[in-house]
Amino acid sequence: MAPSALNGVKVLDLTHHIAGPYCTKLLADFGAQVIKIERPGGDPARSMPPFCQDERHPEKSLPFLYLNTAKRSVTLNLKSDRGIHILRELAKDADILVENFSPRVMPSLGLDFPALRELNPALVMVSISNFGQTGSYRDYRATDMVEYALGGLMYIFGSYDREPLKHAFNQAQFKAGTNAASAALMALYHQRSTGQGQQVDVSIQESVASALRDVTSNFTYTGAVRRRQPNHSGDLTRLRAVSDGYILPNPGIAARVNWNTVVEFLEAPELDDDKFRTPSARLENAEELGEILDRLFLSKNKMDMFYRAHQKRFIYGVIDSLEEVMASPQNLAREGFVELDHPVAGTFRYPGAPFQLSETPWDGLHPAPTLGQHTREVFSQCLGYTEADLEELSGMGVI
Amino acid sequence: MAAPLEGIRIVEMGQLIAIPSAMKMLADMGAQVIRLESCQRLESYRTDSLYQNDVEGEFWNRGANFYEQNRNKLGITLDLSHPAGLSLLRELVSISDVFTENFTPRVIKNFQLEYEDLRGLKPDIIMVSSTGYGFTGPWANFGATGPATEGASGLAYITGYRDGPPMMSEIPYTDYTGAEHTVFAVMAALIHRQQTGQGQFIDVSQTETATATVPEALLDFAVNGRTAPRIGNEDPQMAPHGCYPCLGDDRLGDDRWIAIAVSSDQEWTSLCQVLNRSEWMRDTRFLSAEERMRHRSELDRLIAQATAAWQNHPLMHALQEASVPAGAVLDAQELLFDPHLRQRGFYELVAHHPSTGMPALPYAGRPWKFSATPAVPGKAAPIIGEHNRTVLAELLGHSEADLAHWEAEGVIGYAPANPTGTRRPSLDEQVRQGRLQRYETDFREQVSRAFGEGNVS
Numbered sequence: 020m021a022p023s024a025l026n027g028v029k030v031l032d033l034t035h036h037i038a039g040p041y042c043t044k045l046l047a048d049f050g051a052q053v054i055k056i057e058r059p060g061g062d063p064a065r066s067m068p069p070f071c072q073d074e075r076h077p078e079k080s081l082p083f084l085y086l087n088t089a090k091r092s093v094t095l096n097l098k099s100d101r102g103i104h105i106l107r108e109l110a111k112d113a114d115i116l117v118e119n120f121s122p123r124v125m126p127s128l129g130l131d132f133p134a135l136r137e138l139n140p141a142l143v144m145v146s147i148s149n150f151g152q153t154g155s156y157r158d159y160r161a162t163d164m165v166e167y168a169l170g171g172l173m174y175i176f177g178s179y180d181r182e183p184l185k186h187a188f189n190q191a192q193f194k195a196g197t198n199a200a201s202a203a204l205m206a207l208y209h210q211r212s213t214g215q216g217q218q219v220d221v222s223i224q225e226s227v228a229s230a231l232r233d234v235t236s237n238f239t240y241t242g243a244v245r246r247r248q249p250n251h252s253g254d255l256t257r258l259r260a261v262s263d264g265y266i267l268p269n270p271g272i273a274a275r276v277n278w279n280t281v282v283e284f285l286e287a288p289e290l291d292d293d294k295f296r297t298p299s300a301r302l303e304n305a306e307e308l309g310e311i312l313d314r315l316f317l318s319k320n321k322m323d324m325f326y327r328a329h330q331k332r333f334i335y336g337v338i339d340s341l342e343e344v345m346a347s348p349q350n351l352a353r354e355g356f357v358e359l360d361h362p363v364a365g366t367f368r369y370p371g372a373p374f375q376l377s378e379t380p381w382d383g384l385h386p387a388p389t390l391g392q393h394t395r396e397v398f399s400q401c402l403g404y405t406e407a408d409l410e411e412l413s414g415m416g417v418i
Numbered sequence: 419m420a421a422p423l424e425g426i427r428i429v430e431m432g433q434l435i436a437i438p439s440a441m442k443m444l445a446d447m448g449a450q451v452i453r454l455e456s457c458q459r460l461e462s463y464r465t466d467s468l469y470q471n472d473v474e475g476e477f478w479n480r481g482a483n484f485y486e487q488n489r490n491k492l493g494i495t496l497d498l499s500h501p502a503g504l505s506l507l508r509e510l511v512s513i514s515d516v517f518t519e520n521f522t523p524r525v526i527k528n529f530q531l532e533y534e535d536l537r538g539l540k541p542d543i544i545m546v547s548s549t550g551y552g553f554t555g556p557w558a559n560f561g562a563t564g565p566a567t568e569g570a571s572g573l574a575y576i577t578g579y580r581d582g583p584p585m586m587s588e589i590p591y592t593d594y595t596g597a598e599h600t601v602f603a604v605m606a607a608l609i610h611r612q613q614t615g616q617g618q619f620i621d622v623s624q625t626e627t628a629t630a631t632v633p634e635a636l637l638d639f640a641v642n643g644r645t646a647p648r649i650g651n652e653d654p655q656m657a658p659h660g661c662y663p664c665l666g667d668d669r670l671g672d673d674r675w676i677a678i679a680v681s682s683d684q685e686w687t688s689l690c691q692v693l694n695r696s697e698w699m700r701d702t703r704f705l706s707a708e709e710r711m712r713h714r715s716e717l718d719r720l721i722a723q724a725t726a727a728w729q730n731h732p733l734m735h736a737l738q739e740a741s742v743p744a745g746a747v748l749d750a751q752e753l754l755f756d757p758h759l760r761q762r763g764f765y766e767l768v769a770h771h772p773s774t775g776m777p778a779l780p781y782a783g784r785p786w787k788f789s790a791t792p793a794v795p796g797k798a799a800p801i802i803g804e805h806n807r808t809v810l811a812e813l814l815g816h817s818e819a820d821l822a823h824w825e826a827e828g829v830i831g832y833a834p835a836n837p838t839g840t841r842r843p844s845l846d847e848q849v850r851q852g853r854l855q856r857y858e859t860d861f862r863e864q865v866s867r868a869f870g871e872g873n874v875s
Contacts, residue, residue, distance in 0.1 A: 024610040041631075049606050068654055069638040069646075081641060085633035132789070151787070156758040160743040161679075164651055164659065168677035168745035171753035173661070175588045177579075179852055182661040183675055183747050184585060185651055187576040193631035195785065197598040202786040204605035205447050209422035209791050211612055217790035225764055226785040228753060230594035232435065233467050235754040235765070236482035239779045240469045242861030243845055244750045246673060248588060249852035258583065265584055267569050329560045336566025338584050341639035344572040344629060352555035355626055356640075368640045373630040374603045375553075377533065378618035379610050 023050025024379040028207065030054070031106075031113040032090065035062045037189050038147050038223060039119030040086035041196030046115070046203065047089035048372070048383030054109065054397055055090040058097070059416065061390045062087075071364045077390055078363035082189075084387045085369055088359065092388035093397045094418050097128055101417045106130065108402055111139050114210070115203050119147040122157050132218040142216040143206040147199045151222035161223070166191035170227025171234055179249040195226040252309025253301055255281075258338065259316040266321050267336035268328075274298070284331060287315050361386035394418050421448025422791040426608065428516040429507070430454060430491070431531075433461050435564070435593035436548045436624055437520035438487035440600035445490035446784055446793045452510060452809055453491040455802060456498065457831035463487065464802070466840045469776050473839030479774050479801040486781060489768065493800025494809045495831050498529055502829045507531075509814055512539040515611075516604060518546040524559045533619035542617040544607045548600055552623035562624065564590020571628030576635045578648040585648075595631060596624030656681045657710040658689070661747060662722045664730040671856050675747035676730040678721070678737065686710065688740035692733075693724040749855060754780065755868055762787075767869045768796040771804065777862070780869045803832040 028051040032043040040055075040062070047053040055062075064086065065077040072079075096102040107130075110116055116135065118125055125131050125146070132144050146152055149161040156169075167173040167185040177184030199221040206219050237243045250257060256269050273280045275298060282290045289311060294304045301308055321337060328335035339347060345356055345368065357371040364386075372381040398404040398418070412418045426449040432438040438453070445451040455461060460478065467482035496503040511517050517536055519526060526532055526547060533545045547553045550562020551570065565586045568574045573592065578585040603620045611617055629636065638644050646654070653659040659679045666672035680686050683706070690698045698704055698720070703713040710717055725733060730746035737744035748756060754765060765780035784793060810816050810830070824830045842848065845857040858864065 024606040027613070028609070045602055069634065069642065069644075071641050073642065081637035082634050085637055150758060151762055154758045154761040156738075159738045159745075160741060161745065162653070162656070162659070162681070162743050164653075164661070164677045164679055165743050165745035168661070168675075168747040169756070171748050171750065172587060172589070173677065173747050174675075174749045177585065178582075181579060182651070182663070184577070184579065184661075186573060186587065186591075187648070188632060188634045190573075190631060194595070194598060197595075197602055198785045201443070201598070201601040201605055202788070204602065204609055205422045206788060206791070208605065208608055208612065211609070215790055217788055219789070220787040222762070222785055225759070225762075225783075228759070228764065229782045229785045230439075230589075230591075230598070231782065232486065232589045233482055234589075234750045235780070235782065236467065236486055238750045238754055238858075238861060239865050240467065240482045241471055241845065242858045243848065244855045244857060245588070245853070246749070246855035258586070260583070265569075265575075267563075267565055267586075269563060269566070329557075332561065334561040334563055334566060336562065336569045338569040338574050339572060340575050341572050341636055341645050344570070344575075344636065345640065347570070349551050349555045349557040349570075349625075350629075353552050353623070353626070355629065365641075367637070370626075370629050370633055370636055373599050373627045374623070375621040376603070376607060376618055377620070378616055379607075 021378060021380060023382040024376055025050035028052070029112060029114045031109050031116040032056060033116065033118040033120070034147070035119065036064050036192070037082065037086065038192040038195040038199070039117055040064065041193050042145070042147065042199040042203065043090065043117050044086050044088060045197065045200040048381060049376075050379065050382045053090040054393070055087060055092045055388065056095050056097075056106065057092055057390060059094050061094075065390070076363070078361070084361060084364055087387035088369070088383050089385040090388060091393035091397055092391055093394045094391035096417050099415070099417050101412065101415060103128060103130070105398075105402065105417070107138055110135055110142060112401065113139065113142060114207060115143045115145060117145045117147070117199065117203065122146070122148050122152045136216060140216055141210050141214055143203060143210055143219065144216070145199050145203045145206075145219045145221060147195055147221045147223065149222070150224050152220040156224075163189045163191045166223045166227055170224050171231055172227050175234065175245050175247060177247045179247050183247065191223050191227050194230065195221055195223040198226050251305050252313070253305030255301070259312065261316050261319045261321045261324065264321045264340065264343075265338035266316065266319075266324055267338060269334045269336065271333055273333065280331070284328070284333065285315060287311065357384060359384060359386045363389060391418070420791060421794050422788065424448040426450065426516065427514045428452065428518060429510050429514045431517070431519040431521070433520060434463060435487055435590055436596045437518050437546070437600065439594060440548075440597035440604070441491065441518060442487055442489050443597070443601045443784065444604065448794055451491040452805070453488055453493045453800065454507065455493060455495050457495050457802070457828070457833065458497055458499070458835050460834040460837060464834070465838060468839060469774070471842050473841045476773065476801075476833070477839040478834050478837050479771065480776060485799045488799030489781060490794060490797050491800060492805035492809055493802065494806050495803045497829050500827065500829045502824060502827065504529060506810065506814070506829070508539055510809070511536050511543060513813075514540065514543070515608070516544045516546070518548070518600075518604070520548040522549060522559045522561055523547065523553050537617070540617075542611055542615055544604065544611060544617045544620065546600060546604060546620040546622060548596055548622040548624065550623070551625050553621040564593040567592040567596070567624040567628060570625045572632050572636060573628050576632065576646070576648060579650040580648060580652070582648065592624050592628040595628045596622055599627040599630070651677070652714065653679065657707070657714040658717050658721055660718050660721070662718075662725040664725055664728055664733065667729060670749070673855050674730050676725055676733055677745045677747060679743040680710075681743070683707070685742045688742050689737065692736045692740050692742065693721070695720075695724055751858065755864075760868070765869065766796045768798045770798045771801045773801065777866065780865065802834065803830065806830050806832070
């Protein structure tokens with residue numbers, strides 16, 4: 020079997036929760052050797068719901084199981100001198116160290132970048148944090164929602180007449196994790212040609228704020244401040260309920276240049292009327308149009324409409340439920356979900372590779388490690404520790 | 419110090435966001451990105467969101483969305499339906515490291531620009547095709563918008579207010595998710611090529627990249643057969659956890675909000691203290707996390723009454739001082755002038771081509787800072803055809819006579835063939851329609867005061 024793209028890249032993973040683990044999951048799934056350092060009680064994500072069969076168990080947290088595929092787990096107590104000593108030993112041999120503690124933590128452990136660079140001048144240290152390693156909000160606290168608020172995405176997201184909204188779950192943290200993985204490889208690319216390591220500071224707030232379209236630019240170009248948009252019922256691209264779910268219509272330029280195509284596609288002769296023929300007429304008669312469209316769409320079948328639309332190259336979209344996502348013909352054809360067998364949690368399907376590389380296989384088929392599963396293996400292989408050493412460290416509560 | 423990706427050359431046949439935004443990230447870090455455009459088929463981002471809503475003159479060089487996605491690139495125009503145009507593109511590929519595009523597979527196949535074709539020109543080429551649903555499979559040739567892939571990924575279905583329909587964000591959100599994963603994919607392929615000399619084809623489905631970021635819901639369904647209800651800003655584990663109204667002010671107007679998250683008893687006590695509602699601390703409905711979860715609607719109602727007496731920024735600072743996670747819900751202007759982002763130099767001043775008549779303007783930078791090899795100094799996206807000569811004459815070695823000939827033949831050009839600018843309704847009209855919260859007439863002065871030459875942090 021061909022090697023994976025990142026084979027041979029050694030990653031020391033001090034991350035927890037979501038943003039950091041998603042970064043190191045991307046690295047591990049594409050072939051890097053990732054050693055995940057867990058505190059003796061384990062990554063707090065091990066207690067994050069939902070759980071397999073709702074059983075609160077450190078090996079059954081579904082987010083944890085997903086975020087830690089293809090990694091090796093080592094327990095290490097960084098509150099002990101021996102623990103720090105061991106970490107420093109491991110850092111000497113790593114290409115990349117990733118951490119997402121709050122910015123005070125690594126310096127307080129004597130593990131800030133200058134200290135690590137002294138051990139290993141080629142080390143790439145990636146630090147992910149809520150607001151970055153500098154600036155007046157550096158030590159501010161956040162959840163994903165707070166990042167949406169301070170990242171500028173929340174103000175424009177949601178219904179016109181309601182409170183601003185965020186996406187479900189942990190999008191800001193996934194964005195930051197992805198960005199951190201990219202940045203890690205950029206720094207590694209440089210390291211491999213020059214031998215020089217460096218520190219990379221990744222901010223979750225900036226991950227949100229760097230992926231907005233026409234928000235601050237609308238202000239710098241015209242002085243305008245966008246808000247949550249009113250939902251005109253006659254809007255042809257508005258999300259509509261159909262008989263079996265929701266669809267996202269998009270007749271594209273046809274609505275502007277040839278209204279008849281739209282009338283024909285919707286099988287709605289009542290729309291063949293000057294009241295609706297032009298964009299300005301439709302705006303004027305939006306309410307009536309909206310009522311007709313609402314009624315019309317409710318009589319349609321989602322997938323039937325979706326496929327008919329694409330025959331005409333109208334770029335309709337489907338709003339798929341979780342069940343539909345997992346069963347969609349596109350996902351099935353592309354093997355978008357893969358089955359993993361975990362010794363404690365069992366066997367089920369996970370979201371698979373986020374993209375396909377033609378020559379270097381994805382390596383994400385290894386389930387997440389149980390807590391400390393690889394402690395012995397890593398310490399004896401990487402550091403040459405004997406059984407007696409390991410017994411002693413275990414007795415001292417270091418591992 | 420050289421930027422980390424210096425020496426890498428990328429040819430970009432991109433449009434809108436999914437590929438252009440990704441290539442901007444690589445250009446920022448030193449890659450030479452040659453952005454291909456067509457005068458015959460002008461990208462819509464060139465003609466929308468125009469500076470000062472002005473559709474006169476060369477308005478196609480004043481579109482905000484184009485500038486946001488194409489910083490630090492070289493821009494050339496090529497008509498690929500003309501054999502000479504296609505041949506120039508092949509020449510460029512033969513001296514490049516990466517070729518990227520985000521059209522439907524049908525387009526790339528028609529032009530015979532598939533990976534197998536390009537490998538014949540450059541054996542170690544890395545090629546990226548980014549599509550809505552993937553390069554293969556029954557939906558491969560279906561065009562897609564950001565909202566469509568947000569819907570197909572499962573993300574839209576699980577997002578929304580309690581008892582409301584699915585919701586999507588007001589931006590092409592999953593285009594960015596696709597772009598962020600594309601940057602990672604290109605870097606993984608470059609690392610592999612650096613070690614082995616081998617190139618490859620990268621097939622990015624924007625839908626699949628988004629699906630990769632909602633495992634909580636998908637695995638809950640896969641394992642437990644459950645689809646949890648939409649819960650707005652609530653959190654499955656924390657209460658209170660929501661977005662609450664705040665006091666408006668004369669300049670900013672109403673529609674002011676704060677996001678507050680409480681994950682422990684300690685934070686709950688601090689919240690009560692900061693809001694000056696110590697009676698809540700003794701209220702039996704709110705004594706424990708479980709009780710607060712059970713009575714969350716009542717709790718949200720009470721908190722909303724209390725926050726309504728505060729402006730959001732002072733309340734955020736007071737709560738953060740007490741270690742309660744809280745954030746003012748920043749609007750565009752507040753985000754641009756946010757003191758923390760200013761201290762970090764996040765918005766970066768970029769000068770525009772003199773012919774545009776536009777002043778230097780700040781644009782969002784990157785989510786990362788490199789200690790040894792920082793990003794290159796920001797250079798504005800190219801005006802149309804700006805680097806035809808740089809690329810075709812200086813880089814590929816063609817003569818001035820060739821360029822003149824191609825210009826006469828319409829193979830290259832310096833202006834769109836059939837430009838139509840989108841004039842948006844007046845700002846007053848947009849406010850009336852409810853599309854804008856407000857507008858400020860002195861925005862130029864505000865921007866130049868904050869970011870003008872000499873003021874850049």
